[in-house]
Amino acid sequence: MDVMRYPTVAQIRTAEQDTGLLDDGVLMGRAARGLAVAILAALRADGGTYGRRVGLVIGSGDNGGDALYAGAILARRGVDVSALLVQPERAHRGGLAALRGAGGRTVDRFGVLDILVDGVVGIGGSGPLHADAAAVFAGAARNSPGLTVVAVDLPSGVDADTGVVNDPAVRADLTVTFGVPRRAHVLAAPQCGRVIVVDIGLGPGADRDAVLQSLSDLEVGAAWPVPGPADDKYRQGVVGIVAGSAAYPGAALLCTGAAVRATSGMTRYAGPAATAVVNRHPEVVIADEPAAAGKVQAWVIGPGIGTDDAALRRLRTVLAADVPVLVDADGITLLARHRELLAARTAPTLLTPHAGEFARLTGRPLGVDRVAAVLGCAADTGATVLLKGRATLIAAPEAGSPVLVNEAGSSWAATAGSGDALSGIIGALLATGLAPAVAAAMGARVHSGAAHIAAGTPGVPIGASALVAAISEAIRVLRSSAG
Ligand SMILES: NC(=O)C1=CN([C@@H]2O[C@H](COP(=O)(O)OP(=O)(O)OC[C@H]3O[C@@H](n4cnc5c(N)ncnc54)[C@H](OP(=O)(O)O)[C@@H]3O)[C@@H](O)[C@H]2O)[C@@H](O)CC1
Numbered sequence: 001m002d003v004m005r006y007p008t009v010a011q012i013r014t015a016e017q018d019t020g021l022l023d024d025g026v027l028m029g030r031a032a033r034g035l036a037v038a039i040l041a042a043l044r045a046d047g048g049t050y051g052r053r054v055g056l057v058i059g060s061g062d063n064g065g066d067a068l069y070a071g072a073i074l075a076r077r078g079v080d081v082s083a084l085l086v087q088p089e090r091a092h093r094g095g096l097a098a099l100r101g102a103g104g105r106t107v108d109r110f111g112v113l114d115i116l117v118d119g120v121v122g123i124g125g126s127g128p129l130h131a132d133a134a135a136v137f138a139g140a141a142r143n144s145p146g147l148t149v150v151a152v153d154l155p156s157g158v159d160a161d162t163g164v165v166n167d168p169a170v171r172a173d174l175t176v177t178f179g180v181p182r183r184a185h186v187l188a189a190p191q192c193g194r195v196i197v198v199d200i201g202l203g204p205g206a207d208r209d210a211v212l213q214s215l216s217d218l219e220v221g222a223a224w225p226v227p228g229p230a231d232d233k234y235r236q237g238v239v240g241i242v243a244g245s246a247a248y249p250g251a252a253l254l255c256t257g258a259a260v261r262a263t264s265g266m267t268r269y270a271g272p273a274a275t276a277v278v279n280r281h282p283e284v285v286i287a288d289e290p291a292a293a294g295k296v297q298a299w300v301i302g303p304g305i306g307t308d309d310a311a312l313r314r315l316r317t318v319l320a321a322d323v324p325v326l327v328d329a330d331g332i333t334l335l336a337r338h339r340e341l342l343a344a345r346t347a348p349t350l351l352t353p354h355a356g357e358f359a360r361l362t363g364r365p366l367g368v369d370r371v372a373a374v375l376g377c378a379a380d381t382g383a384t385v386l387l388k389g390r391a392t393l394i395a396a397p398e399a400g401s402p403v404l405v406n407e408a409g410s411s412w413a414a415t416a417g418s419g420d421a422l423s424g425i426i427g428a429l430l431a432t433g434l435a436p437a438v439a440a441a442m443g444a445r446v447h448s449g450a451a452h453i454a455a456g457t458p459g460v461p462i463g464a465s466a467l468v469a470a471i472s473e474a475i476r477v478l479r480s481s482a483g
Pocket residue numbers: 016017022027028029031059060061062063064066120121122123124125126127128129130133152153157178200
């Protein structure tokens with residue numbers, strides 16, 4: 001599959017070392033040129049470069065070196081460059097000399113600026129942005145309303161591998177990184193702004209061993225199941241949905257509505273909201289119980305089913321079936337109390353918890369390293385696990401499997417009932433025979449796309465019904481990106 005890969009800092013360091021160009025500063029020179037080009041483009045897009053005011057906040061490592069050498073290039077182009085050294089005695093010597101030689105200057109505080117460059121820390125950083133540096137950013141923002149912040153490699157204070165946004169941390173409008181994207185660029189995307197990856201000649205193997213990966217839109221669009229000439233409703237997969245209740249039919253309507261829109265296969269509903277479901281979605285075939293529902297190729301169970309004896313009975317029935325099962329919401333709460341049900345599974349299981357359900361399932365809080373947590377949970381449960389969030393993570397239980405990430409691109413999907421829709425989409429994909437992790441990643445992409453389309457530009461708040469209504473358009477956009 002055509003994927004984006006996000007290596008760890010250790011893997012990036014190895015790739016940089018493998019070039020043999022680290023010690024003579026070749027890589028830093030390339031990084032600085034790429035950074036300068038990006039800053040010049042940002043200035044040009046906003047009125048030109050000559051005489052514009054760029055401030056550099058410089059830390060004590062090579063991240064500051066990149067910024068200083070880039071500053072030298074900018075100064076030679078007539079940009080007014082000033083640098084504030086957070087730890088003057090530890091600032092990169094060669095970079096500082098280059099900046100001064102090109103006409104840049106060091107300052108104790110910034111005047112009014114057009115662009116502020118964060119060269120405090122990159123992949124060598126840990127923990128929050130130090131207080132003295134944080135004060136510089138706060139002061140510059142006060143002085144220069146509308147200031148554009150450009151992060152070198154990473155916004156300082158954001159952990160490169162976990163994407164944890166410490167307090168304080170820099171929030172960037174643009175992040176310029178080198179060779180390969182870092183995990184934080186997808187795990188903490190809102191903090192990074194637009195990300196530009198500059199080629200510094202790391203070679204094609206630099207991200208080969210990255211565990212964290214994402215599918216491209218093109219790949220999702222090309223793989224989306226659509227009916228072929230020989231297909232009938234059964235051949236495209238039948239999904240069975242157990243969701244909602246007579247008193248609360250909403251989850252049932254959203255989940256089945258999403259499944260109906262996601263593929264052309266057949267959708268069955270089994271449960272106490274059957275009448276409400278068929279009244280809203282006449283194409284759905286209903287039953288009162290999963291045991292009476294007829295044949296399916298995948299089950300979805302959990303949204304809004306409650307945690308009473310009837311819900312547990314239905315969960316037992318569904319998990320006893322030798323077909324893939326997606327368990328969500330109340331289903332996960334029940335599973336946390338009845339782990340033996342998972343152990344007896346004969347076909348793949350997909351669990352789709354949010355952070356709270358994840359903690360219930362594993363018996364411990366999620367922690368800061370979401371990638372490690374989702375891998376651990378998949379290995380422990382033997383199930384594929386989709387951990388919901390702005391960056392949704394998906395891990396299969398097989399050792400060596402990648403973790404697939406879907407960065408939602410917006411937060412419009414954070415609304416009640418949104419998860420019910422996600423389950424329905426993924427369930428329909430599971431029924432077509434896609435591997436659980438791939439079905440989950442593709443479903444998450446369409447789900448976030450639908451939220452984005454429903455919210456519009458500029459966005460307005462949406463309910464989950466609007467998201468479900470936009471699923472068809474989201475699939476159309478992805479399929480058209482695949483040509
Ligand atoms: N290697 C390469 O090939 C290439 C590398 N490149 C560039 O180098 C960068 C990596 O450089 P690096 O290794 O020098 O580390 P870096 O990110 O500057 O930070 C370390 C310094 O920060 C300090 N510090 C730590 N935490 C802190 C905090 N919270 N707040 C404040 N300070 C903190 C820490 O201080 P200490 O803990 O030692 O007291 C240490 O001095 C990389 O991101 C990229 O930009 C490019 O040129 C391309 C080629």
